[in-house]
Amino acid sequence: MTVARGVWVLGEQRNGRIHPVSYELLAWGRALADDLHVYLECVMVGTGITAAAKSLIAHGADRVRCLEHSELLTFRVDPYARIVESLVREHQPEILLAAATTMGRTLMPVLAAHLHTGLTADCTGLSIDPNERLLLQTRPAIGGNVLATIKTPEHRPQMATVHPKARRPLAADPSRVGEIVVETIDESLLGSRVLRLGFEEDLTMASSLQDAELIVAGGRGLRTAKRFSDLFEIAAHLGGVVGASRCAVDLGWASHAHQVGLSGKSVSPTTYIALGISGSPNHLAGMSSAERVIAINSDADAPIFQVADVGLVADLADLLPRWLDRLRARKRRDGQGGLGG
Amino acid sequence: MLARIVVLIKQVPTTESVRLNEETGTMIRTGMDSAINPLDLHAVEQAVRIKDNAPDTTHITVLSMGPSQARSAIREALAMGCDEGILLSGREFAGADTWATAYTLVQGLRGLFPFDLVLCGERATDGETGQVGPMVAALCGLPLITYVNRLTWDEGTITACRAIEGGTEIVSCPLPVLACVLRELNEPRLPTLAGKVRAHELDITVLDGEGIGADKSLLGLAGSPTRVVKVIYPSFQRNTQLFLANDEGMEAALDHLETSLRRAP
């Protein structure tokens, strides 16, 4: 048996354009490939990728494998899985990563089932065990108080998905060199019993949360639906959008679209303000890549303070109305929003 | 012609106080309050709605792998209108990861051939992987439709809407097919009293590894490619300055907040 070698990431394209999550995957993969002293390869399935493959190299890939065919423009699980599976069997990478998008979450389990190997969903940390050369996959575990580290000792490739936006792409370096391989497609692999009849674009669904620079997020500590709804006004004053913990969503204060965390969205804003959120690993899983975290909580021992740059130990029942008063007063004075001052 | 539907349901703890076995990293499931995985209720509801339209020619089997108390989750589904319950249970199944779980369920499904539709929840609230449904489809060789928020069944074909990034994809597929469903699909019904009585009278078939003709080396912890190696409590990541509003006063706290917000990170 040949020894599996190399780190692969499964990039994504939409309508022939490379999706930015591909660059995030390259940042994840680059660190692992460097530790293992192996190549980082990016597999792209779709159309019109070869022309753009250079940018994947600039973002960290040593080799880009382009699997192009007009019938591969949109993701269909059967052909994508067959094509990637045959490539994996041929080249035997030791690690295969994808994003936890609807594509990655559909494709990766199918691949792992066929390849008879392990798959860890929604990892928040990936590293290499130096003694065994094994991939250590870390994800928040049940109950929400711990992080579990998982490995795949004997089966290959070691597979994991990572949340989109959980890591920033590396800065592009146009001077990086790499190889672009255009693979030939075996047309017999393109069929599928599932037929795509159409696509209805929903512009409101294109979530502003994941692209927001400032997020005002609330949790159970806000105590009432009314106080949670004040966050929308605060966010409007500050030019941000509203996020929520799962508790807040479960209490019906916000829709699931606002949920940040393991079973919600991953965000990486410049500033994340957490109000009345305890900071369970399941929540942190979605916001730990924020550049700066400001937390307000009445409990000085709340775990959220461990990841905050600025912590305010305060009762929100008292602080929030006063903050709103200030923001409203300033708006009246300035005739405009913004941070004022 | 008889339409046969199988719903895969999982029993999950209803509280968050699940404990992990420190040695194996697997969940300790005994002595917990548990119920049917909330997302699986939508899969059950979908099956029962198909049956509502053709009560005499639709047969719904509920299949679950779990400890013997998972019977109660199966009874919940029977009370909603399913016809038959099968529990895959045995020591050899303990500690299964998603691959071993999928393998076990597929062995159970083999005994139910032929069927037209397999329904799963999109993910379970305990493991939160969402991997089991797609893996079952792959190991069974069934076409797979994930993220389903609408489903219609018409003369041997399923048409479904998939909620994906940026919109809704509409697909169709001839039967048989496996679909993983979202919360938005429907509003699960509450079991009626008559349903509960009926569920109570139905026998639930319990099968172990031998009963489903499984390869023992592929079951449970032994058959799981993944291992939990460490369970840690998250460590400090940032250098936090704490500001105590009670000591400094609320207005001073607000000043501090606003100054922090103005400062670029």
Ligand SMILES: Cc1cc2nc3c(=O)[nH]c(=O)nc-3n(C[C@H](O)[C@H](O)[C@H](O)COP(=O)(O)OP(=O)(O)OC[C@H]3O[C@@H](n4cnc5c(N)ncnc54)[C@H](O)[C@@H]3O)c2cc1C
């Ligand atoms: C499988 C799984 C997946 C999960 N996925 C997610 C997820 O994606 N996102 C997510 O957020 N959670 C998720 N959770 C839930 C998570 O574990 C926590 O239960 C949840 O994040 C807690 O929400 P919270 O911080 O709002 O509530 P709590 O933990 O109840 O915290 C409330 C906080 O408010 C503070 N507080 C109370 N009163 C006041 C006051 N007057 N003023 C100021 N502060 C006050 C308290 O000190 C406390 O720290 C998941 C759980 C599981 C089991």
Ligand SMILES: Nc1ncnc2c1ncn2[C@@H]1O[C@H](COP(=O)(O)O)[C@@H](O)[C@H]1O
């Ligand atoms: N032990 C199990 N028995 C039956 N069905 C299961 C089991 N585990 C998972 N499933 C099905 O697979 C879906 C996804 O579960 P998971 O991959 O654990 O998040 C669930 O909603 C169930 O429909």
